[in-house]
Amino acid sequence: DIQMTQSPSTLSASVGDRVTITCRASQSISSWLAWYQQKPGKAPKLLISKASSLESGVPSRFSGSGSGTEFTLTIGCLQPDDFATYYCQQYKSYPYTFGQGTKLEIK
Amino acid sequence: QVQLQESGPGLVKPSQTLSLTCTVSGGSISSGPYYWGWIRQHPGKGLEWIGYIYYSGSTYYNPSLQSRVTISKDTSKNQFSLRLSSVTAADTAVYYCARRMPVAGLFDYWGQGTLVTVSS
Numbered sequence: 001d002i003q004m005t006q007s008p009s010t011l012s013a014s015v016g017d018r019v020t021i022t023c024r025a026s027q028s029i030s031s032w033l034a035w036y037q038q039k040p041g042k043a044p045k046l047l048i049s050k051a052s053s054l055e056s057g058v059p060s061r062f063s064g065s066g067s068g069t070e071f072t073l074t075i076g077c078l079q080p081d082d083f084a085t086y087y088c089q090q091y092k093s094y095p096y097t098f099g100q101g102t103k104l105e106i107k
Numbered sequence: 108q109v110q111l112q113e114s115g116p117g118l119v120k121p122s123q124t125l126s127l128t129c130t131v132s133g134g135s136i137s138s139g140p141y142y143w144g145w146i147r148q149h150p151g152k153g154l155e156w157i158g159y160i161y162y163s164g165s166t167y168y169n170p171s172l173q174s175r176v177t178i179s180k181d182t183s184k185n186q187f188s189l190r191l192s193s194v195t196a197a198d199t200a201v202y203y204c205a206r207r208m209p210v211a212g213l214f215d216y217w218g219q220g221t222l223v224t225v226s227s
Binding site: 001032034042043044045046049050055087089091094095096097098099100101 | 152153154155156167169170171203205211212213214215217218219220
């Protein structure tokens with residue numbers, strides 16, 4: 001199985017900050033990486049596909065980059081609604097696997 | 108707008124079979140080309156892909172659960188189901204049903220999730 005490792009596990013930031021979350025794959029997954037946002041008690045929401053393609057309706061302050069084994073999710077100017085947990089997911093090969101999550105909390 | 112809703116018992120005894128159903132509205136599970144699947148999240152933990160069923164009926168399972176999992180569909184009711192046998196406390200989790208996109212292995216629509224606790 002391809003292991004996905006996110007860092008940091010927890011990130012404290014303030015409204016207006018720019019933050020970056022990293023996701024590393026245990027082997028190359030090309031650009032077959034997605035990012036999801038999950039709020040407490042809710043299902044994950046797809047934000048980004050193919051490492052950098054923003055889903056329809058997702059604010060432009062979200063961006064993704066990377067290929068191979070290292071990827072980043074950047075939120076350009078944090079808004080109150082952005083405080084949540086973020087997961088990466090590889091879909092290069094079965095079984096699809098997710099990172100352990102990064103909890104973005106208010107400083 | 109596609110909507111998914113999980114249903115089933117919230118409490119299952121150890122060694123028994125967990126059974127959940129996902130009812131889909133706003134789209135037909137038999138019209139293709141989507142996959143319909145299950146993902147679970149252990150309390151306070153990350154996400155684990157369980158498997159899915161293609162509109163044609165083909166199934167794909169996580170090898171770690173394959174021996175215990177069956178996903179099936181009832182097109183007359185526009186539902187698909189999960190059965191997980193021989194459950195233990197380690198199967199306690201929130202179970203989500205979701206739609207997988209046709210080309211990429213991404214999940215674009217999710218149910219709200221249902222907590223299943225395995226306990227005697």
